[in-house]
Amino acid sequence: MTPLETAKYIFSQDAFSQWLGIEILEIKEKYCHIKMPIKAEMINGLKTVHGGITFAFADSALAFSSNNMGEAAVALNCVINFTTAVRLGDTLFAESKLLTETRKTGIYDILIKNQQEDLVASFRGTVYKINKKVVDL
Template sequence: MTPQHIVDEIMKADLFSQWLGIEVLAIQEGYSKIKMQVRPEMLNGLGIVHGGIAFAFSDSAFAFACNNRNNLSVALDTSINFLKPVHVGDTLIAEAKELHNGRSTGLYQITILNQHEQLVSIFKGNCFRTGKPVVKPSL
């Protein structure tokens, strides 16, 4: 089972990532790169995109990177630094890179760039590996 196949299976059931409009650009073991377009319903009351959108977008990239070896992994700890505001119409690219791949934990850094290649946010995620498959092998 390839990392791409595993992420394709995750995306089929991931209704929130589908709602975000995520497009998967690249998948490799411990790595993901995804894209999305920011829509008006993602605005907060201050006229900028809600921080939860950038967090959720990063979290999806994190999930795709840490689960694509078919070892079900869940977040233990995450943090995000918002560096630039995000606006309606922006195109965002999130890139998740594995910093540590342990037997029971993994550490990932996710960067989001906008269409001008400006760094919008940096997300760090630590995951726990359950040892269970994400996608059960077919017989």
């Protein structure tokens, strides 16, 4: 399978990313670019997007980039920094790039921007390669 076919397969199995409204824009080897519209049910009591939604969006980008070569990887450690509030009506874009990898781990940087290309969060995720194929799970 190509990286795009693998990412589409992962997405087809991922009901949560589908519920978020994620759309895959571009997939390359160990890279992805995705987008997500902000919906009313994502808004918290301060009328901004719940941080968990932004984290989950970045986590989905991590999954699509770190698994798209067919080797299954799971998040081992993730850190997010929120830089700008996200509001109802915004559209978020996440770009995930591999920084470095070993035989068993990989580190990815994910930048999350809004429709004006303002940085709203930065996320670094470390994945652990579980020695299984994505399609065998």
